[in-house]
Amino acid sequence: MLTFVGLGLYNEEDITLKGQVAIRDADIVFAEFYTSPLGGRTVERMKEIYGKRIIRLERSEIEEQAEEVILNQAKNQDVVLLSGGDAMIATTHIDLRLRAIDAGIETRIVHAPSISSAVAGISGLQNYKFGKSATVSPPYRDAISEVPYETVRANKERGLHTLLYLDLSMSINDALDLLEAVEDRKAKENFGGGTFKLKRSVFIGIARAGSDDQVVKADYMGGLKSYEFGELPHVLIVPGELHFLEREALIKIADAPESI
């Protein structure tokens, strides 16, 4: 059996009791931290708290050598694969699960807190009003993807909030720079000649969600760019239309300017 166990938001205590039992009962426990952040965890402390040997896998061991490293073991042993956040969110995991099913291996998921639902409670924004999300990635050969910018625009047109995941190495400041660069380029090219100006929007930055030193700060782009969020991981929300309760929450919980 292959069981995907989510580790939750930040540290070793964000796993569920069910997840802990799955680790305890497993024959082999793997962990990977390239689809989601390691956060405040260390493999050493995980071993200590969960009372089990944990083998950290490299990207290539999952994407290229899954058969020998994981699937062959899972045929006649109970194998657990740990990853941050909720389990089975990354395409890599879906692919691995389908290959396991093809090989006649039983699969199971033990869910955990995910940043995608946690941001609603953290910011005070309403969960059901989030539209499609997107990931801000570093430029590839100097090309900056417009997908995050266009996702925000399309959501804003419908009054919806956007959660922007950031590349694991990326800060809120880096992401705001990239979004601004896309808008500047569009303005120059005159394609963005409409009324949509992301620069005038409020943003909510969240650092180290779920940790004891979590930071949540809402402000206009300019203000947020000079804000010191500290250590990664970071995510960014671009709110759409605000209900009066959401506005109140942003002011009281995320220290937003009264003018929003």
Next chain:
Amino acid sequence: MLTFVGLGLYNEEDITLKGQVAIRDADIVFAEFYTSPLGGRTVERMKEIYGKRIIRLERSEIEEQAEEVILNQAKNQDVVLLSGGDAMIATTHIDLRLRAIDAGIETRIVHAPSISSAVAGISGLQNYKFGKSATVSPPYRDAISEVPYETVRANKERGLHTLLYLDLSMSINDALDLLEAVEDRKAKENFGGGTFKLKRSVFIGIARAGSDDQVVKADYMGGLKSYEFGELPHVLIVPGELHFLEREALIKIADAPESI
């Protein structure tokens, strides 16, 4: 201090280690089960496993008597409020948190697995491709809300998936009947004269997410209506455009017809 602690998806083991510690350290532990389902939990078993007295609150005690029942206690004691799923998703909780902040009470959230992120792993659909979500509720004075139907339509136009939460008392079959009734009415009134036909769409029904007897089944509306999902809680997904990996997942994980 007032700490909102999520209980997770289904039973007593879906809480995080952090949540369990918060309960253990609390002076008073309340629980409410009107914003989210009780699922496979009982208050008795929660007391046993968490080793603490748990006071179940009625809706009116939170919405009308929060000050006396909860906030006054939280001024000088550590109060925990338990609810199903992730914490602080319901508007009621956001409202309560803001009132606590106004009263100078420190607040904290301990997150838990939420159905809103779990459905991606459960179905094999990609998390970032979900658009706005909506709730299907029983008719109010014979009036059926069009919001869920229109939410699906708007998402489908952009190729996005829709998660439909169902009223706590509602089954997948009930929800499909209501969606069909809205479409029939629109067809009669000739407003729905376009090409959009929800009846021709594939749906994914999920019953008792996160439990040992979870059921996931994808089919066209007709097929799904005669499918026996068993006990509540239920949710429904209407997929948008399917990536080939999503299609493969629906066939292998959710037993979808090969023709999708």
